[in-house]
Amino acid sequence: MGKAGAKSAEVKELLMKDEGFKTEYEKLKPRYDMISQIIEARASQNITREELALRVGTQKSNISRLESGTYDPSLDFLSKVARSLGKRYRLR
Incomplete structure (x- = not known):
């Protein structure tokens, strides 16, 4: 882990001490x-x-928003993305 990764881990550790942050993080x-x-x-x-x-049959902007976390995809959309990557969407 580089310096940035180590610093990031330290920040996360500090933030996880806050119960409100920890709850939102876990969610x-x-x-x-x-x-x-x-x-x-x-x-x-x-x-x-x-x-x-x-491959999915959507706009590039939808994939960009999905990857940035600003898009709330449906389960059908996630399944299409997974299949398009040769994967399966699976709940644990």
Whole structure:
């Protein structure tokens, strides 16, 4: 872990001591874990956002908003994205 990663971990540790922050973090964690998995799968396959959008049948801006966390996708949309990456959407 580089200096930025170490600093980020320190900040997170401090913030997690605040119960309000911790509650919100835990509530949003599954969403950001899913986004990270989509980004990792797309990057590992060398697929652009534009190509993924074409596969899904949506606009590139929807993929960008999904990856930035500013889009609240439906389960159907997430399933289409997963299939387009050769993956399955699965709840744990």
